[in-house]
Every structure is written in structure tokens, then in C-alpha cells.
Amino acid sequence: MALSPRTRPDTLDELLVETRLYSAEFPILLASHLPMILVALDRLGATSERLAEYFETYCTTNGLVPTPPPVAPIERERWTDALGDRTREYDYRAFFENEVRRIGIDAAIQTYLPTLLPGIGASAMHGMMRTAYGLMRMDPSEVGTALGYWSATYLTMPRATGAAPITDDPGEVLARACTLPCLREVEPETDLLWHNIRAAGEKESFAPVVDWLAIGPDTGRKLAETSLALFAATMDFSSLHALTGSHWIRLIGPHLAEADRPALQRYFWQIIASLVPKIGFPSLPSAEQLDAWRHLPAPGWPEIAEAAIASDDEHDISLVFSAREEESIYGDRLYRVVAARRMGLIA
Structure with a gap:
């Protein structure tokens, strides 16, 4: 939906308000990057004219659609009942925008995000991306929208069991994942990134991967280093999300209670391991x-x-x-x- 020059917003804040009129995904089940990319462009030094131009181009090219209509209010005591139900996007977004206003950004993150972390692959990690960008600006409306988006697109994957880890090296986790016969048999429903993630997660012998990485004080740096090496070696679309995802979890981590931060790193790396078939079973460079x-x-x-x-x-x-x-x-x-x-x- 292109806006006329007279009605077109011309500041980042106004544009972000406008983006929240749209669904967080557009047909068919693709993540809208628009609000996050507007912030990135602004931080990179784009003019307000370029932001407005990008807004119009993105909306028109991708055919963004309105947020789905409300179904029923999300009840605080039963807020997890509809996780992963995309028809409830409006309801979840309204719920979390209210919760952020009620208790504040950090309290909302600490109250709700630990439950959402096992579903971090939501919309191919773009629920996490929107959360990170909302936190970057401490924007209550964007954080609430992001938590609602994450909830409506929650992606069920194997959960950590507390089994003893195998290594503190994220690269070794990827190398071991590459040897799993089950990942040679992954047949996603479509080539969508989150369909590839889900298909790997449905393999029974993939389930232990989530417990393989030992989490310590230096894990964030190791994840960033390994993600950078992976992208440098492959320049691959999927591995790009490892590098950017390392940035996103770094932004989110400080807003969680300290005890919940390891789960953020653990579930993030499970998603990257699930993508090794799509990346082509890569080897890390020396x-x-x-x-x-x-x-x-x-x-x-x-x-x-x-x-x-x-x-x-x-x-x-x-x-x-x-x-x-x-x-x-x-x-x-x-x-x-x-x-x-x-x-x-x-x-």
C-alpha cells in the first residue's frame, strides 16, 4: 500500500507506527523485515526521504497484508494456550502491548520470554529479531508487538533435558550435527527457512543436539566467532542468519534474568544446527x-x-x-x- 506524498510518514517513529498496521508476515508465511530494516537504515545513516522510499517499496513489492482480525482476547492466566496459532496474531500482539504498558519492558521480557525461548525459531527467528530491535530502542510498542509475533508463530522444537553437554565449542556442535544421518533425510514442506528448521526438529535423533553445548561466561563471544566464520566460509543465506542472530541474542540477553540467559544461547544454537542441511553440511575454515x-x-x-x-x-x-x-x-x-x-x- 503506497502512501501519497501528503500522507506519507517522514520520521522513523511515524513509519514504525505505520508498520504496526500490517501483519508480521506476508504471503506465504514470509517474515516482514520492514520495521527492523527501517531502524537499521536509520542507524546506518539513511535520510528520512530514503526511509520513506524504502517503506513504500517494501510494502508494494512484498504485498504486505493487514494484521489478521481479532479472534478472542488472550487471558493472562492461559496465555500459552494458543502458542503457534497464526490466526491469533492480533490477539497476542494486543495482549503483549498491554502487558508491556502494565509492567514495563524489562519485567515483560523477564516474565514471558523464558517460556518463549524454546520456540525461538518462530518465523525463522524473526520474532527474536523484532524483539531485539525493539529492545535496541527500548520501544514499548515494538517490544509488545514482537512478543505477540513470537507467540503467534512459536515453533516447537526439542527441549533441553539437562543432559550433560558434549563441548563448549559451537563449531563442534555444528560438525557433530553434520554427521547425523537423520539430517541427510530432511524433507521440508517448502524451502521456507522455518520449514527447514521444523523438519530437522521432527527427526528423533536430532533431539539431543539442544543439550550438546556447554554454556559459560564466554559463550556469547564463541557463538559470534563461529557464526562469523560460518558466514565467511559460505556467504550463504541461512548462515547469514547465524551472524545476525548472534547480534540479536546479544541485544536481548541483558534484559533477561541472569539464570535465563543460557537458554537464549542454547536454543539459538539449536536452530543454527538445524540448518546445516540447508547450508550444505558446511565445514568451518581453519x-x-x-x-x-x-x-x-x-x-x-x-x-x-x-x-x-x-x-x-x-x-x-x-x-x-x-x-x-x-x-x-x-x-x-x-x-x-x-x-x-x-x-x-x-x-
Whole structure:
């Protein structure tokens, strides 16, 4: 739905209000990145004119649809009864927007998110993405909408049992997952990312994977390093979500109670392990290869950001923004190299 110049919002906050008129998914079961990408574009330095232009282009190109009509109010005492029911998107969004207003952002996250973490694959992790971006701005309406989105698209996967972990190395988890015969037999319903995740989760011998990773104080950094290495090796659409997802969980973690943070990391990495068939059963590069890539000539972040701002591809913008943010935390120049490569600025 393109807006006329006279009615078109022209600030980020106004545009985000407008995005909440739409469903969080568009046909057929694809995640709308629009609110998050508007924030990323703004942080990368896009003008208000570019934000408005991107809004119109995205709405028109993807055929965004209104939020489904209400079915029935979600009752606080039974709020989990309809998890995963996409017809209840309006109801869940209304419930969580009210809850965030009632108790505040952090209290809502700490009250409800631990129950949602085992379903972190919701809409291919884009419920998590919207939550992270809402928390980045501490935007109550976006956080409430995101929790509702996550709830309506909740994706059931094997739950942690408390079994003894095998390794503290996320890369070893992926390598072991690649050896599971069941993952060679995954046949998703469609090529949608979350259908691939669900198909892996339905394999009985995949169930133990969620317990394999030992979680410790340094796990966040290890997940980020492994995700970066995976994307650098494959430049693959699915592994892109490992790199950006590492950014999202870093944003969400501080808002959870300390005891709940390991589950955020554990269930996130279960989802990445479920995607190894779609990524092509990858092998991680050696330290020497990573270091060689790290030292490739690459333009600076202003040039990379400019290329991302000019792109209409939501994954270009998401990747560049997350890579820049992660480099600011971890100091690894390889983030800049892979971002430049994604944007076609280097070979």
C-alpha cells in the first residue's frame, strides 16, 4: 500500500507506527523485515526521504497484508494456550502491548520470554529479531508487538533435558550435527527457512543436539566467532542468519534474568544446527584461512553503509548493520570484509 506524498510518514517513529498496521508476515508465511530494516537504515545513516522510499517499496513489492482480525482476547492466566496459532496474531500482539504498558519492558521480557525461548525459531527467528530491535530502542510498542509475533508463530522444537553437554565449542556442535544421518533425510514442506528448521526438529535423533553445548561466561563471544566464520566460509543465506542472530541474542540477553540467559544461547544454537542441511553440511575454515580473509583489502564502513542504504534487499541491510555492530564489540575486521563482499564491493 503506497502512501501519497501528503500522507506519507517522514520520521522513523511515524513509519514504525505505520508498520504496526500490517501483519508480521506476508504471503506465504514470509517474515516482514520492514520495521527492523527501517531502524537499521536509520542507524546506518539513511535520510528520512530514503526511509520513506524504502517503506513504500517494501510494502508494494512484498504485498504486505493487514494484521489478521481479532479472534478472542488472550487471558493472562492461559496465555500459552494458543502458542503457534497464526490466526491469533492480533490477539497476542494486543495482549503483549498491554502487558508491556502494565509492567514495563524489562519485567515483560523477564516474565514471558523464558517460556518463549524454546520456540525461538518462530518465523525463522524473526520474532527474536523484532524483539531485539525493539529492545535496541527500548520501544514499548515494538517490544509488545514482537512478543505477540513470537507467540503467534512459536515453533516447537526439542527441549533441553539437562543432559550433560558434549563441548563448549559451537563449531563442534555444528560438525557433530553434520554427521547425523537423520539430517541427510530432511524433507521440508517448502524451502521456507522455518520449514527447514521444523523438519530437522521432527527427526528423533536430532533431539539431543539442544543439550550438546556447554554454556559459560564466554559463550556469547564463541557463538559470534563461529557464526562469523560460518558466514565467511559460505556467504550463504541461512548462515547469514547465524551472524545476525548472534547480534540479536546479544541485544536481548541483558534484559533477561541472569539464570535465563543460557537458554537464549542454547536454543539459538539449536536452530543454527538445524540448518546445516540447508547450508550444505558446511565445514568451518581453519584459523589460517580466516586470518587470510581478515586481511583482505576492504572499504571502510561509511562506503559499505552507503551501499547498504542504496539496496532494496532487506538481507543486505540487516547483514551490514549487524556486522558493523558486532565489529564494534568484538573488534574483528573480518566483519567488515564479509559485509563488503555481501555488498559486491570486493570479490
